[in-house]
Amino acid sequence: MALPDCPTPPRPFQPHRRRARLDVPDGPGGGAAMIWTLRPELGAMVERMIRGAYQQSILPAEERELARMRIAQINDCVARSDFRAPSVLEAGLAPELYENVAAYATYPGYTPRQRLAIEYAERFATVHASIDDAFSSGCAGLFTDAEILDLTLCVAVFLGLGRTLTVLGVDQSCAIDV
Secondary structure: OOOOOOOOOOOOOOOOOOOOOOOOOOOOOOHHHHHHHHOHHHHHHHHHHHHHHHHOOOOOHHHHHHHHHHHHHHOOOHHHHHOOOHHHHHHOOOHHHHHOHHHOOOOOOOOHHHHHHHHHHHHHHHOHHHOOHHHHHHHHHHOOHHHHHHHHHHHHHHHHHHHHHHHOOOOOOOOOOO
């Protein structure tokens, strides 16, 4: 059965949209923060997810941050690529860690765990089915089961929220105080 003709052709992807797709109130933190005022009940849930990833993760800050940065790159999110949470700044991550994420496979400055955290985030975001038994065995050699679960949930939060804000056109700011 053929699909019906679409009355208007789909628009090409526009990664750096400047206008929100919803009527978002002005306020502190810009659209990425104020969008949740449209549904405060869900905003509270989102805040708990973000705080969980930043304040309750058992992963070292640099591993979690490198995974977050790879997700921001994949989502083509300039705001989150430039973003550094105060809690991460306090950890004193070297700028070189951020500057080489896209070249993680060859950059010699990453530990095996950091490299694997970046690859895990990339696979989760782009080809999740490639996180198979063989890849999981490699993860298990460097991470505990609890750490793999933690990394998975952090990556899910980063990917899901990043894409949510991008789809809604409020991805040009990222005010998270965690």
